[in-house]
Amino acid sequence: MAEISKAGLSGFLARQGIIVAFAVFMIVFAIANPRFIDIDNISGVIRSSAILGVMALGVTFVVIGGNLDLSVGSMMSFSTIVVLDLHDKIGPALAIPAMFGMTLCLGAFIGFLVGYLKLNSLIVTLGMLSAIHGLTLTYSGGQNMDIADKRGTWFNVFGQGDIIGIPIPILMFALLAAGLGVVLSRTAFGRKVYAVGGNGTAAVFSGIPRARIVFLTYLMSSFCVAMAGLMQASRSLGSQNTVGQGLELEVLAAVILGGASLLGGSGTIFKTVIGVLILGFIQNGLLLMGLAFYAQYVVTWVIIILAVWLDIAAKRGRLLSPIA
Amino acid sequence: MSNINRTDLIKQGAIWAFIAVELAFFSIAGKFLSVTDATFMDPENMLLLLKQSAPIGIIALGMTIVMINGNIDLSVGAIFAMSAVILLDSMGWAWMQSLGVWSIPISWGLALLTGVVLGAINGLIVWKTGVDAFIVTLGSMLGYRGLVFMYNGEQPTSHLNWTLVDFAEARFLGLHTATWFLLVVALILWLVMTRTVHGRNAYAIGNNREAAVNAGIRVGPHFLWNFMLIGFLSALSAVVFYSESGSVNPNDGMLYELWAITAVVLGGTKLTGGYGSIISTLGGVIAIQLLRKGLGHIGSDTETVNLVIGLILIAVLFLDRQLNRKGKEELRV
Numbered sequence: 001m002a003e004i005s006k007a008g009l010s011g012f013l014a015r016q017g018i019i020v021a022f023a024v025f026m027i028v029f030a031i032a033n034p035r036f037i038d039i040d041n042i043s044g045v046i047r048s049s050a051i052l053g054v055m056a057l058g059v060t061f062v063v064i065g066g067n068l069d070l071s072v073g074s075m076m077s078f079s080t081i082v083v084l085d086l087h088d089k090i091g092p093a094l095a096i097p098a099m100f101g102m103t104l105c106l107g108a109f110i111g112f113l114v115g116y117l118k119l120n121s122l123i124v125t126l127g128m129l130s131a132i133h134g135l136t137l138t139y140s141g142g143q144n145m146d147i148a149d150k151r152g153t154w155f156n157v158f159g160q161g162d163i164i165g166i167p168i169p170i171l172m173f174a175l176l177a178a179g180l181g182v183v184l185s186r187t188a189f190g191r192k193v194y195a196v197g198g199n200g201t202a203a204v205f206s207g208i209p210r211a212r213i214v215f216l217t218y219l220m221s222s223f224c225v226a227m228a229g230l231m232q233a234s235r236s237l238g239s240q241n242t243v244g245q246g247l248e249l250e251v252l253a254a255v256i257l258g259g260a261s262l263l264g265g266s267g268t269i270f271k272t273v274i275g276v277l278i279l280g281f282i283q284n285g286l287l288l289m290g291l292a293f294y295a296q297y298v299v300t301w302v303i304i305i306l307a308v309w310l311d312i313a314a315k316r317g318r319l320l321s322p323i324a
Numbered sequence: 325m326s327n328i329n330r331t332d333l334i335k336q337g338a339i340w341a342f343i344a345v346e347l348a349f350f351s352i353a354g355k356f357l358s359v360t361d362a363t364f365m366d367p368e369n370m371l372l373l374l375k376q377s378a379p380i381g382i383i384a385l386g387m388t389i390v391m392i393n394g395n396i397d398l399s400v401g402a403i404f405a406m407s408a409v410i411l412l413d414s415m416g417w418a419w420m421q422s423l424g425v426w427s428i429p430i431s432w433g434l435a436l437l438t439g440v441v442l443g444a445i446n447g448l449i450v451w452k453t454g455v456d457a458f459i460v461t462l463g464s465m466l467g468y469r470g471l472v473f474m475y476n477g478e479q480p481t482s483h484l485n486w487t488l489v490d491f492a493e494a495r496f497l498g499l500h501t502a503t504w505f506l507l508v509v510a511l512i513l514w515l516v517m518t519r520t521v522h523g524r525n526a527y528a529i530g531n532n533r534e535a536a537v538n539a540g541i542r543v544g545p546h547f548l549w550n551f552m553l554i555g556f557l558s559a560l561s562a563v564v565f566y567s568e569s570g571s572v573n574p575n576d577g578m579l580y581e582l583w584a585i586t587a588v589v590l591g592g593t594k595l596t597g598g599y600g601s602i603i604s605t606l607g608g609v610i611a612i613q614l615l616r617k618g619l620g621h622i623g624s625d626t627e628t629v630n631l632v633i634g635l636i637l638i639a640v641l642f643l644d645r646q647l648n649r650k651g652k653e654e655l656r657v
Contacts, residue, residue, distance in 0.1 A: 123641050126637065127635065130637070131635055134628060134634065135631055249462060249465065256459060262456060262459065300467070301464055304462070305455060305459075308455050308459050312453075312454060321544075323543050323547075
């Protein structure tokens with residue numbers, strides 16, 4: 001009990017470092033500015049992180065499966081634009097399932113290319129980033145999309161409503177995180193995702209259908225993107241074509257910050273949620289300290305590098321890389 | 325042996341064949357669909373095309389070397405913007421104004437230095453921490469963009485220097501200044517990659533890093549040099565472009581990394597490293613610009629170009645894999 005060995009401590013830090021860092025970070029900011037831990041502030045931060053967070057949940061599956069998804073940002077723009085357009089044409093009750101169907105088709109296409117055709121996921125999703133952006137612009141004709149009657153619709157409930165004081169975006173994020181967390185850690189499918197990402201060849205030899213698992217991870221990712229698009233559309237009831245531009249990298253940053261390895265096979269939903277919250281609270285904390293909005297980018301950069309560096313330094317047992 | 329050479333030939337020639345097909349298609353389709361009477365193959369139009377491909381092209385040439393190494397650089401767009409801001413802002417400083425025409429080389433130097441320093445930061449982190457270049461440059465892409473915004477807020481930075489504009493719009497032997505920069509950079513990098521030890525090491529490291537280390541190649545400094553090189557080229561691209569336009573928005577250069585990577589992959593460079601050529605990348609750059617211009621010429625929306633390029637990128641990846649698989653099977657036989 002008294003003897004916590006040094007190796008044990010560093011091992012603990014390597015495994016749970018992100019949570020420790022999060023705790024330290026919150027305490028420092030709370031001391032610097034008590035307003036930071038105000039309940040309204042905290043709820044506001046989680047609420048504005050919810051859209052990014054929902055997308056990060058899906059990408060976590062893809063990354064654990066050993067692939068990347070850079071197309072989520074432009075796919076989110078697509079679903080936002082589509083649902084807003086269909087809202088006025090066929091009504092919200094039909095528009096939402098139609099948008100989910102179309103977004104899932106895009107996810108299935110990517111999943112087919114990466115899973116069954118075994119193409120490099122970085123380039124495929126890079127190509128899809130561009131292709132879906134083009135698709136969105138073609139669909140909307142380059143115009144901004146707005147709902148005609150903003151007051152007479154119940155559509156805004158997903159982005160602006162609340163149940164017993166809890167904002168619905170937070171509720172959706174929490175429920176989805178809990179649900180996907182169970183899927184990843186408690187089901188056979190979840191175990192197979194880890195197996196495919198950890199060692200694909202070994203997974204195939206033990207009878208896991210690698211292609212189908214990868215396909216399903218992309219389907220889950222596009223489902224989460226559709227959810228995020230719904231929340232975004234419902235929050236603003238109008239949108240530009242580029243609403244999701246650049247989000248793919250912030251999503252990836254959150255997932256990496258949560259400790260998922262880009263090589264696949266590691267990461268959890270819980271840690272991704274922590275990663276998302278860290279990004280959100282950094283942004284908020286720096287603003288409260290009076291720093292420029294864009295300083296958060298620089299701080300995020302430093303934190304991502306440090307997080308990944310310390311992670312691999314703990315694994316190899318020395319701080320600096322052995323490359324000559 | 326001859327089989328392997330043939331596969332290589334197909335791979336090297338594919339991009340040029342693709343360009344020829346594009347030219348033929350847009351010339352013929354343009355006759356029926358074009359909104360104007362101008363012919364697509366007009367020499368003036370083609371020269372303009374070369375000029376317009378210079379900014380992405382110069383970056384893509386550097387990206388080729390980094391990708392042959394087996395690394396990637398996602399921060400080039402942000403470095404491009406930062407160098408452009410330094411270039412235009414420094415020309416407005418009071419002591420620089422007093423120098424007259426001499427302020428031009430100094431501000432060029434400052435901009436290029438910015439690029440080299442930002443690239444060196446990337447390279448040092450990759451070398452010393454051993455973190456994957458993808459993550460390192462993903463982070464610095466955010467970080468450098470943050471620096472650009474912190475420098476001047478969301479305001480555009482502008483400074484028009486007419487001497488500079490004249491220089492940028494000048495033509496020598498019919499080619500624009502920007503085209504000359506593109507061609508000279510391509511020539512130098514081609515010489516570096518095919519005729520020097522540094523180039524040979526780049527291929528060796530990309531092929532098999534362990535073997536390269538065992539062969540006594542100092543991989544870390546090699547990475548550092550290449551990241552400094554791509555930083556320099558991103559800055560050079562900014563210098564060439566903004567000398568003429570004279571105004572930079574803090575969002576400029578966004579998605580340049582994607583265009584550059586697309587050009588490099590179209591040119592047949594392998595993502596895993598160890599294979600690729602400067603000349604083919606030049607072909608990839610021209611192919612993309614041709615597609616952009618051609619689609620505009622036959623009257624389709626400019627938005628369609630994103631769709632088409634994305635799908636072509638995926639198709640190239642598919643074909644490349646089929647071609648490689650075929651090569652392997654022949655080898656086994």
